[in-house]
Amino acid sequence: MARNKMKSTTTFEEREIPCHRLASVSIEYPRNGETITHPSYTVQISAIPEAIGVEISIDGGEWLACRESLGLWWYDWERYEPGEHRLLVRISKDGGIVETSTPRRFTVILPS
Secondary structure (H helix, E strand, C coil), X not given: CCCCCCCCCCCHHHCCCCCXXXXXXXXXXXXXXXXXXXXXXXXXXXXXXXXXXXXXXXXXCCEEECEEECCEEEEEEECXXXXXXXXXXXXEECCCCEEECCCEEEEECCCX
């Protein structure tokens, strides 16, 4: 049985190899584009175990401390206005290294 001895013309540098990097910090809830209809909401954040602190910024405001529980980080949010909102979270690690999440956009519609 003859074997095909043709060489590939694709070099290693030309091939795309997928690389899935785990984010250091991400907002799990609310989901991007989600609509919140309750007057209070708890934001759920996942962060790497090396995180020594997690903070959240709502609509570009000041950084607010989150609490850790059950291996996740949480922020209890109340008294917010209806409309579109944007969340950003950041972690601090030993040595002062800070990493920031991808922004999360969502909408609040409160019942009348």
